[in-house]
Amino acid sequence: MELIDAVTALSSLAQPARLQVFRLLVKTGVEGICAGELSRQMDIPKPTMSFHLKELMNAGMISSERKGRSITYRVRKEGIQQLMTFLTEDCCQGRPELCLPPSGEEKGCCG
Amino acid sequence: MELIDAVTALSSLAQPARLQVFRLLVKTGVEGICAGELSRQMDIPKPTMSFHLKELMNAGMISSERKGRSITYRVRKEGIQQLMTFLTEDCCQGRPELCLPPSGEEKGCCG
DNA sequence: CGATTAGTTCCATAATTCTGAAACTATGAA
């Protein structure tokens, strides 16, 4: 992943409505939610929601599938995983122990 | 972490210059880099760099420490960790196996 | 076909963010 792709991914999530959509889709998992339902649930006009969904699509954070008249949106796990990998790349100078919390039980930022 | 804090954190990283600064600081670790050095290395005027550093500070992604005339900036691990936790919260409907890659060896988005 | 529902695109306005010159504050050296 290049820096510019990471910026696109981060920008797509760096907006209240979009981050909320993303989290709704994370919770919903494979089932997904269609555009109109998101628009209704969040009380956001359809054109605005459509704009936000486009941003998230463009950033590779969600995917879409048409089902009859509706279009179902789902979170794209590879997207968020790639972003998280990029953010912690080269962390800890290759020595994860520097990164682990004192207890050593939880996972540090390098996993 | 609240949604609004996550938006602030994401916004702070969703800018090429700032994401590059963040990565430089990730690589440098505890040593850190001072403002002027960042300004020089990235060829960005001091006021602009100062603005970006302030954004990252405000988002809790970096910390600062004055050393004589210089101010050293360092990555703030808790910041990025909290953000990543927030992004994968409620993922996989509590069933991490749904999230793990086929091989089962790498870590999925739920850790 | 025409009517209805779902969703997107267009586009002008509003709001926010970014940039860097000029002026400022802070620290250390002579």
Added chain:
DNA sequence: TTCATAGTTTCAGAATTATGGAACTAATCG
């Protein structure tokens, strides 16, 4: 003190993003 270096703040113009009404395309039904 005065000077020089490091960094920040101010502020105004430039650039980018967000918003939603109106008009459009897509699919289904009768």
